[in-house]
Amino acid sequence: MPSQSKALLELNQLACGYGEHTVVADLNLHLRPGDIGCLLGPSGCGKTTTLRAIAGFEPVSAGTIVLDGQVLSSASTRLPPEQRRIGMVFQDYALFPHLTVADNIAFGIHKHPERKRLVSELLDLVKLSQLGKRYPHELSGGQQQRVALARAMAPDPKLLLLDEPFSNLDGELRRRLSGEVREILKSRGISAMLVTHDQSEAFAVCDHVAVLKDGQLQQWDTPYNLYHEPATPFVASFIGQGYFIRGQMMTPDTVQTELGLIRGNRAYRLPVGNAVDVLLRPDDVVAAPDGDLRAQVLGRTFLGANILYQLQLPTGSVLEAIFPSHADHSVGESLGIRVAAEHLVIFAAQGSVNLHAQLPLEQVLDAGVANS
Numbered sequence: 001m002p003s004q005s006k007a008l009l010e011l012n013q014l015a016c017g018y019g020e021h022t023v024v025a026d027l028n029l030h031l032r033p034g035d036i037g038c039l040l041g042p043s044g045c046g047k048t049t050t051l052r053a054i055a056g057f058e059p060v061s062a063g064t065i066v067l068d069g070q071v072l073s074s075a076s077t078r079l080p081p082e083q084r085r086i087g088m089v090f091q092d093y094a095l096f097p098h099l100t101v102a103d104n105i106a107f108g109i110h111k112h113p114e115r116k117r118l119v120s121e122l123l124d125l126v127k128l129s130q131l132g133k134r135y136p137h138e139l140s141g142g143q144q145q146r147v148a149l150a151r152a153m154a155p156d157p158k159l160l161l162l163d164e165p166f167s168n169l170d171g172e173l174r175r176r177l178s179g180e181v182r183e184i185l186k187s188r189g190i191s192a193m194l195v196t197h198d199q200s201e202a203f204a205v206c207d208h209v210a211v212l213k214d215g216q217l218q219q220w221d222t223p224y225n226l227y228h229e230p231a232t233p234f235v236a237s238f239i240g241q242g243y244f245i246r247g248q249m250m251t252p253d254t255v256q257t258e259l260g261l262i263r264g265n266r267a268y269r270l271p272v273g274n275a276v277d278v279l280l281r282p283d284d285v286v287a288a289p290d291g292d293l294r295a296q297v298l299g300r301t302f303l304g305a306n307i308l309y310q311l312q313l314p315t316g317s318v319l320e321a322i323f324p325s326h327a328d329h330s331v332g333e334s335l336g337i338r339v340a341a342e343h344l345v346i347f348a349a350q351g352s353v354n355l356h357a358q359l360p361l362e363q364v365l366d367a368g369v370a371n372s
């Protein structure tokens, strides 16, 4: 997966903030040409600040922002936003209310000799060719967002920045438009960086995602790796669902837990004998009707094709499991389960560790060997 191709956008040891207040520090990431990247993290972690620094609206206090080999920002230089060849799509679309859709799109290319053709192409691309003469207030939210996208694409920027582009839209429209935007960007090979705090949106739209916490980069990786190979406990709990259960390293690739002996698909660097926390996603737990390991249904959420169950183990530990909804279990029912984790995610145990209190060994051994 890692490619040797030259990065389009490089953030190198980037630090930025407001006055003396550093918001983001030591941020390193490289976006490849044609890729859609994402800055994801909880409110206040510095996503918008980073995006605004890339756009040239905020200074950087250390490190560099490099686009296509050119240093745009450093502690001593800042190329003005209009000279960066970067397009921006804002959360509130920021369309000009007194201009038609076509004139909004043409705004940044009014001197271009082929302006008419370009506007017509872009209208087609964003599926608004019938609405060129309308004004923004005559459009739905999703249509306004597509105009904003077309307007940002018109000057042929090297990079598009999108700041929470779907946050004003709800549910189904949000999901559909985010898919459409990905298709539009991919069809033109446009590189983009998007800000969101919505993990499912980041996964649906982006090739690479930076998870930020308190202005620190936790991981820059593909959605698949963030989910299956989170680098830190924060990423593990921020991305997707899951619970940690306590365990003990038995060999470099096996952990003893109350769910039995769980084997990973590689050797881990944690010393044998150490207490660890093992992440179990709902899809890591499968039904084993005749199994010895039992769990009680604490709660259930019907999701259509699947049901998400909250389960309690005999020790009191809680985990989640997702099963197809044709097997319908009620709260209070006892289920046989086993672990089928292909990507075992293990961290050194967090907080105070009392392994024996958490994991009565006889119970562990009674539970048998899972996933071995």
Ligand SMILES: Nc1ncnc2c1ncn2[C@@H]1O[C@H](COP(=O)(O)OP(=O)(O)OP(=O)(O)O)[C@@H](O)[C@H]1O
Pocket: 018, 023, 041, 042, 043, 044, 045, 046, 047, 048, 049, 050, 197
């Ligand atoms: N203009 C400003 N002056 C001073 N501090 C600011 C300014 N804008 C943002 N901050 C602070 O910088 C930190 C990061 O803000 P930022 O907007 O980058 O976060 P974010 O991750 O985009 O959050 P959200 O998801 O809520 O938009 C916050 O503590 C915020 O209060």
